[in-house]
Amino acid sequence: MVTTILDGLNEEQRLAVTATEGYIRVIAGAGSGKTKALTNRFAYLVNELGISTANILCVTFTNKAANEMKKRIRNMIGDNDTGYINTFHGFCVQVLKEDIHAIHYPKNFLIIDTEDVNTILHGIFEDMGLNSKNYTFTTITNMITFRKCKESYINDILDTNNDELKNKFIHAKSQEDEIFYRYLYEQKKCYALDFDDLINFALHIFEKHEDIRTKWQHKLEYIMVDEFQDVSARQYKLAKILSDYHHNLFIVGDPDQTIYSWRGAKVEYILNFDKEYPSSQTILMNKNYRSTPNIIQVSNSLIQKNKKRIEKSLIPMSEKEIPVIYHHAKTTQLEAEWIAGQIKVLQESGKSLRSIAILYRSHFVSRSFEEVFIKEKIQYTIYSGIEFYKRKEIKDVLCYLRMIAYADDISFTRTVNLPKRNIGEKRIAFLKEYTNHHDCSLYQALNDTISDDMFKKTQAKAFIALIDKYKPLYEEMKLSELLTGVLNDSGYEALLRTNGEQERLDNLAELKQSIFEYENSAGEECSLLDYLDRISLYTNLDQKETVDTVQMMTIHTAKGLEFPYVFVCGLNEGIFPTQHIDTLDKMEEERRLAYVAYTRAENALFLSDAEGINYDGSYRYPSRFIFNVDKAYLNYTVELEDRFTYEATSYIDQNEIKLNNSNQVLKVNDQIKHAVFGTGKILEVIKDTSSYVIKFDSMETTRNISFKIRLEFLGNS
Numbered sequence: 001m002v003t004t005i006l007d008g009l010n011e012e013q014r015l016a017v018t019a020t021e022g023y024i025r026v027i028a029g030a031g032s033g034k035t036k037a038l039t040n041r042f043a044y045l046v047n048e049l050g051i052s053t054a055n056i057l058c059v060t061f062t063n064k065a066a067n068e069m070k071k072r073i074r075n076m077i078g079d080n081d082t083g084y085i086n087t088f089h090g091f092c093v094q095v096l097k098e099d100i101h102a103i104h105y106p107k108n109f110l111i112i113d114t115e116d117v118n119t120i121l122h123g124i125f126e127d128m129g130l131n132s133k134n135y136t137f138t139t140i141t142n143m144i145t146f147r148k149c150k151e152s153y154i155n156d157i158l159d160t161n162n163d164e165l166k167n168k169f170i171h172a173k174s175q176e177d178e179i180f181y182r183y184l185y186e187q188k189k190c191y192a193l194d195f196d197d198l199i200n201f202a203l204h205i206f207e208k209h210e211d212i213r214t215k216w217q218h219k220l221e222y223i224m225v226d227e228f229q230d231v232s233a234r235q236y237k238l239a240k241i242l243s244d245y246h247h248n249l250f251i252v253g254d255p256d257q258t259i260y261s262w263r264g265a266k267v268e269y270i271l272n273f274d275k276e277y278p279s280s281q282t283i284l285m286n287k288n289y290r291s292t293p294n295i296i297q298v299s300n301s302l303i304q305k306n307k308k309r310i311e312k313s314l315i316p317m318s319e320k321e322i323p324v325i326y327h328h329a330k331t332t333q334l335e336a337e338w339i340a341g342q343i344k345v346l347q348e349s350g351k352s353l354r355s356i357a358i359l360y361r362s363h364f365v366s367r368s369f370e371e372v373f374i375k376e377k378i379q380y381t382i383y384s385g386i387e388f389y390k391r392k393e394i395k396d397v398l399c400y401l402r403m404i405a406y407a408d409d410i411s412f413t414r415t416v417n418l419p420k421r422n423i424g425e426k427r428i429a430f431l432k433e434y435t436n437h438h439d440c441s442l443y444q445a446l447n448d449t450i451s452d453d454m455f456k457k458t459q460a461k462a463f464i465a466l467i468d469k470y471k472p473l474y475e476e477m478k479l480s481e482l483l484t485g486v487l488n489d490s491g492y493e494a495l496l497r498t499n500g501e502q503e504r505l506d507n508l509a510e511l512k513q514s515i516f517e518y519e520n521s522a523g524e525e526c527s528l529l530d531y532l533d534r535i536s537l538y539t540n541l542d543q544k545e546t547v548d549t550v551q552m553m554t555i556h557t558a559k560g561l562e563f564p565y566v567f568v569c570g571l572n573e574g575i576f577p578t579q580h581i582d583t584l585d586k587m588e589e590e591r592r593l594a595y596v597a598y599t600r601a602e603n604a605l606f607l608s609d610a611e612g613i614n615y616d617g618s619y620r621y622p623s624r625f626i627f628n629v630d631k632a633y634l635n636y637t638v639e640l641e642d643r644f645t646y647e648a649t650s651y652i653d654q655n656e657i658k659l660n661n662s663n664q665v666l667k668v669n670d671q672i673k674h675a676v677f678g679t680g681k682i683l684e685v686i687k688d689t690s691s692y693v694i695k696f697d698s699m700e701t702t703r704n705i706s707f708k709i710r711l712e713f714l715g716n717s
Contacts, residue, residue, distance in 0.1 A: 005017070005040050005043050005044050005047065005048065005076070006018070006040070006044075009036070009037070009040065010033075010287055012032075012283055012284065012285045012286075012287065013033055013036065013037045013040070013285060015283050016037045016041060016252075016283050016285065017037060017040045017041045017044050018044065019281060019283065020041075020044070020045060020049065020222070020248070020250075021248060022247060022248065022279060022280065022281065023243075023247065023248075023249050023273075023277035023279060023280035023281070024249070024250045024251070024280065024281050024282075024283065025228075025251050025270070025273045025274065025280055025281070025282045025283070026250070026251065026252040026253075026282075026283045026284075026285060027253070027254060027255070027270075027282065027283070027284050027285065027286075027310055027312060028252050028253065028254055028285040029254055029256070029285060029286045029287075029288060029312060029314045030254065030256075030257065030288060030290065030291075030299070030314065030595075030596070030599035031288040031289055031290030031291055031314070031562070031599060032285040032286060032287055032288055032289070032314075033285065033287075033289060034226070034252050034254075034285065035068075035069070035072075035226075037252070037285065038058070038069065038224060038226055038252060039069055039072045039073050039076065040076070041224065041250070042056060042058060042069075042073050042076075042077075042082075042085075042224070043073060043076035043077050045222055046077045046079075047076070047077055051221060051222060052083070053077070053079065053081050053082055053083030053084075054081075054083050054084075054219070055083070055219060055220060055221040055222065056083050056084065056220070056221070056222045056223075056224070057083075057084040057086075057091065057220045057222070057223045057224070057242065058083075058084065058085045058086075058224045058226070059086060059087065059088055059091060059223075059224070059225045059226065059239070060085075060086075060087060060225075060226040060227060061087060061088075061226065061227045061230055062087065063087060063090070065226070065560070066085050066086055066087055066090065069085050069226075070082045070085050073085070084220070088199060088235050088238065089195060089198050089199065092198040092199050092201070092202040092238075093111065093198060095202045095205070095216065096109065096193075096198065096201055096202060096205075099205055099209075099212050100201065100205070102205055102208075102209050102212055103158050103201070103204070103205060103208075104158070105191055105201075106191055109191045109192070109193055110190055110191055110192040110193070111192075111193055111194075111198070112187075112192045112193070112194050113194075113195075114141075116192075116194075117141060117194055118137050120183060120186045120187075121137050121140055121141070121179075121183070122137075123186070124179055124182045124183065124186070127182070128175070128178065128179070128182075130175075130179075131420060134175070135175075135179070136498065136499040136500060138499060138500055138501070139499075139500060140179060143176060143179075143180070144180060144183060144196070145196050147180055148196045148197070148200060149196075149233075149234070153180075153184065154200060154201065154204045156168070156181070156184060157184055157187070157188050162185065162188060162189060165181060165184055165185040165188055166185055168181040168185075169181035169182045169185060199234045199235065199238060200234065202238065203234060203237060203238060203241070206238075206241050207241075213241065214245070216242060217241070217242060217243075217244060217245035217246070218245055218246075220242050220243075220246070221246050221248060222246070222248045222250070223239060223242055223243045223248060223249050223250065224250045224251075224252070225239050225249070225250070225251045225252070226252050226253070227252070227253055228251035228252060228253035228269065228270045228273075229253035229254055229255050229257060229258040229265065229267055229269075229270045230253070230258065230260050230263075230265045231265065231266075231269055231270075232263065232264035232265060232266070233264065233266065234264075236266075236269050239251075249277075251270065251273065253270045255267050255270050255271055255308075255309050255310055256303050256306070256309055256312075256592055256595055257559070257592060257595070257596050258270075258589065258592055259555075259556065259559065259589060259592055259593045259596060261585075261586075261589055267308060271308070271309075271310060284312060286312050286313065286314050286315055287314075287315050287317055288314040288315060288316050288317060288318075288599075289317045289318070290318075290562055290599070290602050291314075291316060291318065291599060291601055291602055291605075292316065292318050292320040292321070292322050292602075292603060292604075293316040293318065293319070293320075293321070294321065294322060294323055294324050294605075294633065295316075295324060295598065295599070295601050295604075295605045296314045296315070296316040297324075297630075297633045298324045298598055298605065298629050298633045298634065299314060299595055299598045299599050300313045300314055301628070301629045301630045301633055302591065302594060302595055302598065302625060302628050302629050303591065303592070303595045305591060305628045306588045306591055306592065307584075307588070307710075308585070308588055314599075320603065322603055322604045323635040324604075324605045324606075324607065324633060324634055324635065325342075325604075325605070325606045325607070325634075325635050325637060326606075326607045326608070326626060326634040326635065326636050326637065327606065327607070327608045327609075327637040327638070328608070328609055328610075328611075328622060328636070328637070328638055328640060329608065329609070329610040329611070330610065330611050330612075331517070331610055331611065331612055332368040332513075332517070332610045332612060333368055333371075333372070333517065334610065335368070335569060335608050335609065335610040336368040336369045336371070336372035336373075336569075337372055338608065338637075339358065339369065339372075339567050339569060339606070339608060340369075340372050340373060340376045340378060342567070342606060343356055343378055343550060344376070344378075346565060351564070351565065352548050353378070353379060353380075353548045353549050353550045354547060354548050354549060354550075354551065355563065355564040355565055356550045356551065356563065356564070356565045356566075356567070357550070357551045357552070357553070357558065357561075357563035357565070357566050357567070357600065358380075358550060358551070358552045358553075358566075358567045358569060359553060359554070359555050359558050359566060359567070359568050359569070359597050359600065360552075360553075360554060360555070360568075360569055360570045360576070361554065361555060361570060361575055361576035361577075361578060361593070362503065362506055362554065362570075362575070362576075362578070363382075363388075363391070363503065363506075363507065363554060364388065364503075364506045364507045364509070364510035365510075365569060365570035365575065366382060366388055366552055367388035367389075367510050367511075367514060368514075369552065369569070370382075370388055370389075373550070378550060379548065379549040379550065380549050380550040380551075380552050381549040381550070381551055381552065382552045382553065383551060383552065383553040383557055388507070388510070391504075391507055392504075393496065393501075393504040393507055393508060394507060394508075394511055395414070396414060396415065396418060396492065397483070397486070397487065397492065397508065397511060398532070399411040399414040399415050400415050400486050400490060400492070401482070401483070401486065401528060401531075401532060402532060403415055403443070403467055404467060404470045404471055404474050404482075404486070404528070405474065405528055405529055405532060407441055407443040407444075407467065408441070409435075409441055409442045409443075412441070412442045412443050412446075413428065413442065415463075415490075416428075416442075416446070416460075416463055418492065418495075419490070419491045419492060419494075419495045421458055421459035421460060421462065421463055422457060422458040422459060423455075423458050423459075423460060423463075427454055427455065427458065427460075428442075430449075430454055431445040431446055431449070432445075434448070434449060443467070446460060446463075446464065447464060450464065466486075466489050466490055469489070470482065470485065470486065474528050475527065475528070478519060479515050479518065479519055479526065479527075479528060479531055480512065480515050480516055480519060482528065483511070483512060483515055484512075487508070493505070493508065496508070502580070513612075515531070516613075518531060551563065555568075555593050555594075555596055555597045556593075558596070558597065558600050559596055561600060562600055562601075562602055563600055563601065563602065564601075564602045564603045564604070565601070565602075565603060565604050565606075566597070566598075566600050566601035566604070566605050566606070567606040567607075567608065568594075568597045568598065568605070568606070568607050568608070569608045569609075570608075570609065570610075571607055571608060571609040571622060571623040571625060571626055572609045572610065572620045572621065572622065572623055573620070573621045573622070573623055573624065573648075573651065573652065573655075574618055574620070575620075575623075576590075576593075576594070576623055576625065577590040577591075577623065577624065577625070578590065581659070582659070583659060584659045584660065587659055591625060591628070594623075594625040607626060607634070609622045609623060609626065619647075619651075621647070621648035621651050621652070622640070622648055624652045627648070627649060627652065657690050660690045660706075660707040660708060666682055666685070666692065666711060666713060667682065667685060667716075668682055668683065668684060668685060669681065669682065669716055670682045670713060670714075670715075670716050671713075671714040671715045671716065672694065672711040672712060672713060672714060673711065673712040673714055674694070674696065674705065674709070674711060675710070677694075677696045677698060677699065677703065678696060678697060678698050679696070679697050679698075679714065680694045680695055680696035680697055680699075681694065681695050682694055683695055683702060686704070689704070690706060690707040690708075691704045691705060691706050691707060692704070692705050692707070692711075
């Protein structure tokens with residue numbers, strides 16, 4: 001059986017499978033077969049070493065990955081009992097089901113999801129008379145998560161009864177305190193745990209109850225953690241506690257694919273694993289079985305620009321020689337048309353649409369591609385998102401425009417209480433009753449009954465004033481001006497900003513961009529009615545359900561997937577990398593995201609960008625993730641003009657200087673050590689040139705040293 005488990009493994013994979021004892025870090029590059037190494041290691045422990053599945057914990061990050069791993073392992077060990085193969089949250093549920101009685105909670109505690117949390121918050125907001133102008137559900141859930149990370153809240157729940165918790169929010173010193181304690185009160189009433197609680201309660205039990213901690217430590221003889229580059233502080237702490245008896249912790253990950261810092265992931269946990277555990281062994285798996293040599297060259301060239309990483313280069317095992325294509329288009333329309341043309345070439349050569357993926361940084365980028373694909377009859381499916389013109393915020397705004405042109409009931413129902421104008425179900429029912437008796441539209445009904453007491457405490461008059469303001473003007477206005485006016489006067493864009501809904505704001509910016517492009521191309525037919533007719537072709541189109549479709553998704557969604565043919569589009573400064581990057585660390589993560597995108601491709605990789613003006617007036621330059629790649633590794637379909645390249649690289653260089661400034665932490669009088677010049681003292685910090693003036697002990701005169709150079713901090717004099 002051992003020959004079967006080890007058959008087909010390369011030297012590094014075999015080492016990872018058979019190195020069973022101690023702290024082991026596997027740095028597994030993209031496409032290097034880490035899942036195979038993990039599953040074979042599990043089977044090796046069971047079939048060859050005789051370890052019971054009940055004594056092995058294997059943690060991965062998604063239920064889908066855990067289920068796939070279970071299926072593979074069942075086939076290898078011939079047993080349906082695979083023990084603890086879970087997500088972190090799933091494992092903690094098992095711990096709590098067994099041991100939550102230690103904190104006097106019932107075994108049948110309630111697990112609440114995001115929708116349940118929002119329902120609780122909705123009730124709290126009503127009780128406190130709050131609305132989105134005060135707080136949003138997103139900001140409140142973030143606040144609750146942040147406070148729960150402190151863990152002391154568990155004592156508030158466990159050491160107080162419901163009346164005492166109630167007293168805490170009644171006498172709260174701030175609104176945030178009141179919301180927080182009201183939330184804990186609602187949870188405590190029904191013994192409900194949210195996702196944050198699952199790990200926090202498990203950690204609390206392990207830390208406060210030595211007998212339970214010891215039981216689980218003794219039970220779990222071997223612990224394996226997949227995607228270790230994505231662990232958060234609490235997940236890291238959990239793995240550390242559980243492995244503290246047998247000292248068998250096996251971690252697998254790739255620091256070059258850390259793309260979830262916004263979820264709490266810290267790349268330092270995998271980078272510094274050997275410092276935390278000096279006796280640990282590191283195994284490097286860098287043979288790539290997925291991609292062609294040219295794709296690997298491009299990916300290696302890109303990621304080597306990052307500083308915070310473990311030095312490694314992927315080694316391609318494939319021998320196919322297919323060039324990586326880079327296409328620079330004059331407009332987003334032409335970029336989409338070029339990609340559509342390439343897809344048709346692939347189709348004509350016998351390739352299926354489902355073998356093709358289009359990846360982008362943000363969902364709004366898909367808009368121009370959807371329009372072209374519909375026109376060219378290329379079937380597509382959007383994953384983890386919906387078609388551009390069917391997205392809520394786009395439909396909301398289009399309905400506002402439709403209200404101005406048509407004042408139809410569908411648009412009225414969608415917009416009259418968005419943002420909130422206190423025109424809820426009761427008042428809508430009143431208007432519908434009126435329309436039934438007077439055979440008129442809902443908008444006309446509102447006009448006719450606006451003086452009724454029913455609408456005294458509403459903003460119904462403001463809504464009518466908004467529509468009536470633009471009805472006589474829209475035919476003479478530019479579409480872009482009309483859109484801006486409606487967004488401002490309705491308060492809709494302000495609502496999204498208040499709620500911090502950046503992705504929806506990005507989609508609105510793309511809608512503005514599409515209208516701007518439409519104005520420049522439609523000529524005399526550039527009217528609101530013509531535009532709405534044109535858009536209705538997209539909003540009313542039902543994509544046929546078919547297996548053979550181009551797959552369109554964000555890069556975050558594509559993580560862990562692979563496709564024969566990959567198009568990475570929208571490679572523009574301000575789009576990818578996104579304009580929201582303000583530190584070097586964030587830029588490195590953005591570059592890792594590009595690396596993840598490039599390494600999804602098996603046979604062929606196509607990169608593209610488009611010129612143009614963003615709605616905020618900035619120019620669309622090619623992304624630094626094009627220029628970061630050695631030009632020899634890319635086949636440019638068109639040569640960029642020298643002047644254009646100079647402008648683009650100058651823009652990027654200036655941005656890098658700003659990022660370096662934001663990263664600068666040393667100050668005047670700091671004692672430092674330079675790798676070549678030795679020790680010295682900072683006399684001046686010059687932010688304009690991103691440099692330090694340093695007097696080195698070994699030199700008579702000062703030197704200007706760039707922020708980019710790593711200096712070791714020795715102290716402050």
